Amino acid sequence: MLLSAWFMAQFDFFVVNVAAPSIERDLHTGSAALELIVGGYAFTYAAGMITGGRLGDRYGYRRLFLWGVAAFTITSVLCGIAVDPAQLVAARLLQGLAGAAMVPQVLATISAVYPPHQRGRALGWYGATGGLGSIAGQVLGGMLLSADLFGLGWRAIFLVNLPVGLVVLPLAGWLLPKVQTPGRSRLDVPGATGFAVTLALLLVPLGLGNSLGWPAWTWVCMAASVPVFLVTWRWQRVLGARGGQPVLDLALLKVHSYLAGVGSLVAFMAYFASFMFTLTLLLQSGLGLTASQAGLAFAPMGILYSITSLLGTRLTRRHGLAVVFAGGAVAALGLGLLVVAAGQGLPYIVVALALVGSGNGLVLPQLIGAALVEVAPHQAGVGAGVLSTAQQFAGAGGVAVIGAVYFAAAEGGHHVAAMRSSAAVDLVLVLVMVASVAYAGRRARRRAPAAEPSRTAVRP
Template sequence: MKHAAVLAVLLSAWFMAQFDFFVVNVAAPSVERDLHAGPAALELIVGGYAFTYAAGMITGGRLGDRYGYRRVFIWGVAAFTAASVLCGVAADAAQLVAARLLQGLAGAAMVPQVLATISAVYPPGPRARALGWYGAAGGLGSIAGQVLGGLLLTADVFGLGWRGAFLVNLPVGLAVVLLAAWLLPEVETGRRARLDLPGAAGLAAGLGLVLVPLGLGNGLGWPAWTWACMAGSVPVLALTWRRQRALGARGGQPVLDLNLLKVHSYLAGVGAIVAFMAYFAAFMFTLTLLLQGGAGLDAFRAGLAFAPMGVMFTATSLLGTRLVTRYGLAVLLAGGTVTALGLGLLAVAAGAGTPYVIAAMTLVGAGNGLVLPQLIGAALVEVAPHQAGIGSGMLITAQQFAGAGGVAVIGAVFFAVAADRGHAAAMRWSAVIDLGLILVVLATVAYNRRRATRRARAAPSRTAVTP
């Protein structure tokens, strides 16, 4: 029972972080009207959170390894709640941008502790189920940002408008802080991690040189400085990587634990998650454009269109953990196939009317629920407890980077086609690219399945010759 309560506390924070990542898409038109925010300010309100969230994630993981997952989690939730209140009371666009940057930093401290605590506290069997719930909560938070965000703005029960989407975090955050202080265990990592501040600064700068242009490029028409920044990220990240290797070789503790990349299941899991998140973030973004721009739905009705997808995602993600225990990675292959079928239907039916689009979305949601939660569990299954914080931070950074890249690249294709041939044609092109990314995920899972099968066959023979 206590394990269930601990998991509920951890996942509430993770849900909150994902919810706030997506809810701004729905709230953006209201913010524009209320605060007279221009296009650049809106881009920063949406993308600023993503940037500081991704750039600080690995350092957040290291903070947990150094000071304890419980302590950093509690302070992270408290800071996230405070930043949410600042968002909700912002008097102008500049204040809202600053508050969103703080909110992303707080999320970067809070979220790695969720995966780290699950990996360190739960034994293998319960851990797989807990990681399944983690994936389900993250996916639901993403979809709820669209559905509940539209509902909050439309109902406007307390007359708060878009501000209610941020202020709703106040009671939730306070409850999570109090329950975490009561329920979360102290985790002994067995190692006193040191902070590599130059490495963290180099990594943040390198990611910023990529993420900021990716976030702003579409809206600004890809001016020269966006390309210069992305080109400049290459030497910055290369020098940071070289320093990380040198520091690790000297016995130091770099901000990136490169030893994790020697764990095949972790490396393959990161690759699969990068492909999946690039598809998923772009899919949610382009669907919103199709429903609101192409089909002419308002924020509330567009949000409701995501509801069947969310229901199917919830059902299959909860079922998926039990199925994986019995049938292994074949379940992920089946789920990826269902997702591919849904994307294929969307590519064909994008212009056939909203009911057909919703049917395709529902099929995609069913497949995603079988895939996403299990991908995360597979990536962390062999990570040692003392690496749980940094492993989680690196994994989530890869997720955020992939999501930003997917939205930028596939979004650029969508806008280019939509300008010429309309939203339905643009969605067809986007769905085809998404389908290609899902095929990459299927190929990676098939590779891991073959490795797992070979290990299982070799295990009895190794046991037999052991003295």
Template sequence: MLAVLLSAWFMAQFDFFVVNVAAPSIEHDLHTGPAALELIVGGYAFTYAAGMITAGRLGDRFGYRRLFVWGVAAFTIASLLCGIAANPAQLVAARLLQGLTGAAMVPQVLAVISAVYPPEERGRALGWYGVTGGLGSIAGQVLGGLLLTADVLGLGWRVIFLINLPVGLVVVPLARWLLPEVETARKARLDLPGAAGLAAGLALMLVPLGLGNSLGWPLWTWISMAAAVPVFALTWRWQRVLAGRGGRPILDLALLKVHSYQAGVGSIVAFMAYFASFMFTLTLLLQRGIGLTAFEAGLAFAPMGVLFSVTSLLGTPLVKRYGLIVVMIGGAVIGLGLVLLVVAGGLGLPYIMVALVLVGAGNGLVLPQLIGAALVEVAPHQAGIGSGILSTAQQFAGAGGVAVIGAVFFAAAEGGHHVHAMRLSAGIDLGLVLVVIASVAYNRRRAIRRARAAPSRTGARPGS
């Protein structure tokens, strides 16, 4: 069951990153302009992030297994449409559809894990979730470059999309067979005004964040982001009104009051803003500053992916034995790698590789545990919307991190000063990692206080 769920998560992550490697080939083959190419690369991220929360609520409404099967089937069809696109407009439309269908299936992965696995087994499943996400991200760059270099069956860039077909054809029937039905609040109606307002607000914010750097931040990007604020405010007000009437808003307001969930979402926002911007800026340093090809740059990330996978699996039993101090140590290891980039980033590729190994090892100890901590108190009937909000927060933070820290990098890299730009952006990333460590330390102190207070509440002796 877990392998079936994680195969969909791998596909979604793979397709998120692989287009970066294939972009030059697509540009040459389809004669795409800069705007169309940006939408081919970024359009997936826009619809993927915008649809997450609604898809999570749909999972609560219609059942996680049903939404997962529909999502995987639709994602497979969208991948086929990407692979046979004859012009830029067709590929842009197919990529937008692919992101939307990815949003339909991905929240159901975490929802099923949260609803089906008991607490003592959930951590291990989430560890594999973290491994799969890391491998999908790295494979998008490494395997994508390998597929393009090999030119499988003479398909060129199309193979990066068509490779999803056999996976989808296997996963759909297996999901129908293996995934259990989970009792959800199926009688509740979908909050269509809330879903529309949330999607509109996310689009108004994410589109300029994704396109702003490459376009030089024209006026419309700032107007769009400013317009997102009243849209979000009106949507939030509607959520409160609907909840007051006894309805079921698209955002579960009760879930947003769960302290562990709030803290988990905040930590993940800081972590993903660092992680996405780090991957983006380091790729620019490797290719533009050091002169590696896209495939060579992808291979440079491979040790980071391997260490991430290993420590993701080790993290759960270590946290179970030693507590959240393990996550704080993981954050410190990430910080050490970033400090190495800040101090010795200009000393050459060997130092960068050492920094990557440290960052990858630390990431594996941190990210899966943050996801588990966020979902630990989420009830099974809230698993869909809880996972949707969490996934949206990840995508939004990633897009924001790339836009803001990427803009700092580009400004500092003027005149070829890529090493200086990397040092500066790594310093900002270090600040975000310190925020994550501080948040985990706060939660650890709260957990210790609860454990000390528990005996007195039950009448037992301290230490019993």
């Protein structure tokens, strides 16, 4: 039940990329409104994650999860019945907030219920589900659009969440355990507001800047995010020193495996989200494929990701970080193939996708597990919220920045050259991810007892 909600949230993050042309034609949206439909969800989703995690710590993970699923189902229906761009933008913003209430409770429940030595398999499934949701957004989204169920067109990608939510809600209420949470102090409203404003000042310009030609206000907003963040950070320290409970538990920053895991996930999500976005542009705008054809091109990637992600946890328990390094190498090989052979035709692109999917499956679940393995149960909610915020912010930022690289290189219809440029940037991010994992491994070896050399690797 937990993982189905995580799947829905990731699915809705990516599926709009495939449906964007249909939405634009049907609702007559301008480029700015379309950017908000696609990116507005990412913004409110990311901005609300830390607060959603802290609310779970306060009111209970099970309760927040149920509220979040109900809200996500309702807002999905509102997206599906929107009749103009303004309604769809508003519904997408609310859908992102609902996801922010729902998703942190998934990781928090796993971290609180399972002891560290048993979390690996559950976190492996979590990572596999998130990746599959992302890829399914491309594959199933294209199939839904092509099928045009009941004449719904693009609306089906949102309304499909209604039957899922109606099944998940009663089962979750029956099956999910009630986890004892701290639930003592008041919510840190100034801190939550400060982090939300910081993310707004970054994500809104990043999401709209390229389509608007990067006007002056986008740079002013991004510059203003720095002092807002510093003031918020100072408030977190002051509140913590007074004995309060800041929205960001600063004790998490002393857990080096957590910091290394967050850094690795930021690099991974910036690469992965931008890769999915730019490749969709290449397939549809560059090669002229339909939405369903483009979705099917992602199918081998999804299948191989499923296989390697489920094998990855078992392999990591046996071989440690070597599995993550191998996954990074395979993903890098796929990106390198795209850089060299993107113009050679669809078969080469599908092979490159298959390599990327295989490598990602070995990497992503292990990164999540490594980040959370040393997080204490009472920090599970906010730890999951910060981790999810970092993932979504990195994804949105990666799409904006690397998407801008793609659009700049694609002027005049040079989509193959644009894909080569963006894939080269993605390749650099994969190398940064591997470096962060190596750093975590070195710290683990320093902490590990000399008599147990076989257990020195960071394991999820």
